[in-house]
Amino acid sequence: MTAKEKFYRAYMDFFEIAERKRRWNLFEDVPWDKLSPDINSEERAIRIETYCSEEMLLPDYTAVGNELLRGVFGLAWFQNAWSYEESRHGLVFREYLIRSGLRTQAQFDTLETEVFARSWKAPFLTRRQMSCYGALQESATYLAYRAQKERAEVEQDATLEAIFFLVSRDEAAHAGFYRSMIEIDMDEDRVGTLADLAHVIAHFKMPGDGLLPNYHENLRIGGGGISPRVFLTRAVFPLIKQLGTTRDELKSASAAVVPLRAAS
Numbered sequence: 575m576t577a578k579e580k581f582y583r584a585y586m587d588f589f590e591i592a593e594r595k596r597r598w599n600l601f602e603d604v605p606w607d608k609l610s611p612d613i614n615s616e617e618r619a620i621r622i623e624t625y626c627s628e629e630m631l632l633p634d635y636t637a638v639g640n641e642l643l644r645g646v647f648g649l650a651w652f653q654n655a656w657s658y659e660e661s662r663h664g665l666v667f668r669e670y671l672i673r674s675g676l677r678t679q680a681q682f683d684t685l686e687t688e689v690f691a692r693s694w695k696a697p698f699l700t701r702r703q704m705s706c707y708g709a710l711q712e713s714a715t716y717l718a719y720r721a722q723k724e725r726a727e728v729e730q731d732a733t734l735e736a737i738f739f740l741v742s743r744d745e746a747a748h749a750g751f752y753r754s755m756i757e758i759d760m761d762e763d764r765v766g767t768l769a770d771l772a773h774v775i776a777h778f779k780m781p782g783d784g785l786l787p788n789y790h791e792n793l794r795i796g797g798g799g800i801s802p803r804v805f806l807t808r809a810v811f812p813l814i815k816q817l818g819t820t821r822d823e824l825k826s827a828s829a830a831v832v833p834l835r836a837a838s
């Protein structure tokens with residue numbers, strides 16, 4: 575099977591599960607009537623607002639993805655299915671902020687202007703490196719949202735629990751698709767792909783980092799971030815293991831490829 579066929583097949587698997595098991599909608603699957611009465615906390619507002627802002631960079635993510643993936647059917651269609659799924663995330667956070675009263679419409683308008691005044695650029699150059707980035711970024715986002723789901727459970731906040739259950743499940747599925755892309759790339763060029771992965775791990779940062787105002791501070795105040803240790807032990811190391819490689823192999827792949835790139 576060619577790589578293009580493999581990508582198409584991987585996308586069909588992803589899409590079938592999405593269509594059969596993972597579709598949700600903001601109107602029926604979120605218990606808006608159970609908005610917690612004691613939610614009027616600034617910490618919570620900042621946390622959801624930070625997530626919402628990062629999800630609002632969607633037009634840029636989509637533009638970059640479409641440019642990189644447009645030549646391969648399975649990948650281009652993934653990009654657009656992904657964009658639709660991600661569009662629900664920004665929307666559900668926005669609705670939460672307004673319906674809960676944590677933010678007024680005027681406050682949200684200000685946020686919207688601020689976020690859209692910036693544009694996100696691809697942090698890596700090639701499609702293969704961006705697949706590595708996608709796998710890690712989606713995992714990190716999954717871990718952050720999953721922790722919020724657990725927190726909402728403890729706080730008996732049914733609305734946020736449902737929201738974070740739905741969005742975290744999407745992020746986990748996205749991470750899985752990017753992982754399949756890396757596997758397909760590894761079949762084509764194992765050393766080159768692992769060198770890319772090592773490079774991306776070494777230079778990884780979240781999309782909002784360095785772009786959204788006070789990103790780290792807001793994650794800290796809002797309690798929305800994950801620690802570097804959690805990122806390493808629950809996103810990076812498991813990915814390395816799932817791909818059937820090791821840190822040693824990543825190191826030797828970098829050592830083999832980086833001098834070649836420097837020379838060319």
Ligand SMILES: [Fe+2]
Nearest residue numbers: 629660663745
């Ligand atoms: Fe998302």
Ligand SMILES: [Fe+2]
Nearest residue numbers: 712744745748
């Ligand atoms: Fe995602």
